[in-house]
Amino acid sequence: MQKTMAFNCLSNTEWTAEVRGKLLSVAKHMEEFGSVSELELCKIFGETIWNDGVDYHSHAFSFRINAQTGDCSISHFKYH
Known part of the structure; x- marks a missing residue:
């Protein structure tokens, strides 16, 4: 269920597919393991x-x- 909620949230943004995919991977990891390390x-x-x-x-x-x-x-985009 968390994956669905995270996916719905991510799909409603204008982020690139690459960013959405990476953040969805984080959400999946959180669901599977309960946390995610910096590594x-x-x-x-x-x-x-x-x-x-x-x-x-x-x-x-x-x-x-x-x-x-x-x-x-996403809390802040950095423009180069």
């Missing part, structure tokens, strides 16, 4: 991901993971 996020995104205590950050955007639902949301 696992790095593997999913194929780049360094770090956490400042509130958001996770990649080179292109920042995102939040709701630990109760497994949903992911």
